[in-house]
Amino acid sequence: MSPPALYEQIKQHIVTAIDTGRLKPDDRVPSEIRLAREFGASRMTANRAFKELAEEGRLVRFQGMGTFVARPKPEAALLEIKSIAREIADWGGVHSCEVLLLAEETADRQVSVKLGLAPGDAVFHSILLHRDRGVGVQYSERYVNPAVAPGYLVQDYTRITPSAYLLETAPVQEAEHVIEAVRCPVHVRMHLQIGAAEPCLRLTRRTWSFDQVATFSTMISPGCRYQLKGTFNRGIHR
Amino acid sequence: MSPPALYEQIKQHIVTAIDTGRLKPDDRVPSEIRLAREFGASRMTANRAFKELAEEGRLVRFQGMGTFVARPKPEAALLEIKSIAREIADWGGVHSCEVLLLAEETADRQVSVKLGLAPGDAVFHSILLHRDRGVGVQYSERYVNPAVAPGYLVQDYTRITPSAYLLETAPVQEAEHVIEAVRCPVHVRMHLQIGAAEPCLRLTRRTWSFDQVATFSTMISPGCRYQLKGTFNRGIHR
DNA sequence: GGCTACTACTTGTCTATACAAGTGCATATC
DNA sequence: GATATGCACTTGTATAGACAAGTAGTAGCC
Numbered sequence: 001m002s003p004p005a006l007y008e009q010i011k012q013h014i015v016t017a018i019d020t021g022r023l024k025p026d027d028r029v030p031s032e033i034r035l036a037r038e039f040g041a042s043r044m045t046a047n048r049a050f051k052e053l054a055e056e057g058r059l060v061r062f063q064g065m066g067t068f069v070a071r072p073k074p075e076a077a078l079l080e081i082k083s084i085a086r087e088i089a090d091w092g093g094v095h096s097c098e099v100l101l102l103a104e105e106t107a108d109r110q111v112s113v114k115l116g117l118a119p120g121d122a123v124f125h126s127i128l129l130h131r132d133r134g135v136g137v138q139y140s141e142r143y144v145n146p147a148v149a150p151g152y153l154v155q156d157y158t159r160i161t162p163s164a165y166l167l168e169t170a171p172v173q174e175a176e177h178v179i180e181a182v183r184c185p186v187h188v189r190m191h192l193q194i195g196a197a198e199p200c201l202r203l204t205r206r207t208w209s210f211d212q213v214a215t216f217s218t219m220i221s222p223g224c225r226y227q228l229k230g231t232f233n234r235g236i237h238r
Numbered sequence: 239m240s241p242p243a244l245y246e247q248i249k250q251h252i253v254t255a256i257d258t259g260r261l262k263p264d265d266r267v268p269s270e271i272r273l274a275r276e277f278g279a280s281r282m283t284a285n286r287a288f289k290e291l292a293e294e295g296r297l298v299r300f301q302g303m304g305t306f307v308a309r310p311k312p313e314a315a316l317l318e319i320k321s322i323a324r325e326i327a328d329w330g331g332v333h334s335c336e337v338l339l340l341a342e343e344t345a346d347r348q349v350s351v352k353l354g355l356a357p358g359d360a361v362f363h364s365i366l367l368h369r370d371r372g373v374g375v376q377y378s379e380r381y382v383n384p385a386v387a388p389g390y391l392v393q394d395y396t397r398i399t400p401s402a403y404l405l406e407t408a409p410v411q412e413a414e415h416v417i418e419a420v421r422c423p424v425h426v427r428m429h430l431q432i433g434a435a436e437p438c439l440r441l442t443r444r445t446w447s448f449d450q451v452a453t454f455s456t457m458i459s460p461g462c463r464y465q466l467k468g469t470f471n472r473g474i475h476r
Numbered sequence: 477g478g479c480t481a482c483t484a485c486t487t488g489t490c491t492a493t494a495c496a497a498g499t500g501c502a503t504a505t506c
Numbered sequence: 507g508a509t510a511t512g513c514a515c516t517t518g519t520a521t522a523g524a525c526a527a528g529t530a531g532t533a534g535c536c
Contacts, residue, residue: 055293063486065487181439182419199421221419243490271515280490299518300516302497302515303517
């Protein structure tokens, strides 16, 4: 067995010092040159160790000042949100999709604000009903900025999902999600064929591409047929 | 204005080639040496550019074979789940917490399965009611593996949240989340003072520490008073 | 006191070079 | 034909040195 790389040994040395409490948050770490000397390494090797630890969030570095142990971030777990088609496929279901609406409209006030357009501007509007084995599991309404995805209206969404098309047309820079439990509006309820009291999950999402709002969408799923699942592994991988 | 660092220029050059489609997934990228020559840089500088792009998931590298454009990952957005106390604080609310139960119990079948213990083993059980300005916003029930957090029962949870205590006692390796829209059980409804038909968000979470299940918890919030929010920035920052 | 200049130290970037290790191919050998 | 060897090429790691740029403190000056 060959020993781990020298820069890995240096990283491990620092991580151990942090994890055992020998180095506390905001403590100063020896400079690259000092540490390189300690390990009989060159400065570039110590630099690599420090740089990677900074990327991993264990250290913070300031030019001219030094390197310090990072404060642990406040707790925040992550939930991965997959597209409905993949969710159903992973679950072993059979996905189908009905296009209820696919048209160009003029933006009303609410939509124009969300998309960062002026009221009256053209927007693309789609309403899709996703089914698993014929049972409605998601009613998804989407407004799309025509400037970002001009071909949005001429896709066949019974074959590819809007997410898939948008993903390759307009790479997502940023996304904003809101998840709520709501009662279902009556027109949605009819398509999903659920009762008035059935609680529903509403996921509202806005995405940004090319430094402008690309989409604004609302996805409604009956609580009895759909749940958001996700696992999150913390830590230092790649 | 000073120009961006040379390794940044090389990175940008590659990223642009990928984004414009000039380089497609699985395409081979010129070797470090070739690219270094093109830019009049040393190999180490090209190496840094490639290494960072590989860390960012845009390239994959194989020793002896070369560097290739990474295949885009299937779409999956991320939602950040903050602790309720922080959520309320960020929102400008006033958080308080009432301890409804804090005791050691023997695990029933369901709980023992979830925690990976044997039925009859001791577990810690807590029920807390979180309020914002006196209004109930979350009913959270938690089962804790005593092996992982032996001091769980003797904390003052009106002052620190269980999350905060658990976070520093037992670092979370992994977490599993399920979000559902449900109707609220009657005993929870009483504490939250909501109607029978009010849809609620139920977040179920299991966490792992030290290679075993640490906690199993259920958090229920009325849909009218609570929503999960999160933004997600893809890519290339720092 | 308030200002500037200088110095020592830090991290950030970059070069030129070196050897190790892994891949793929052509060539030589059995 | 099957196997072994060597070569060209790739990435991975490491070195020693250089200059740029930022910080903090000190000394000197007005």
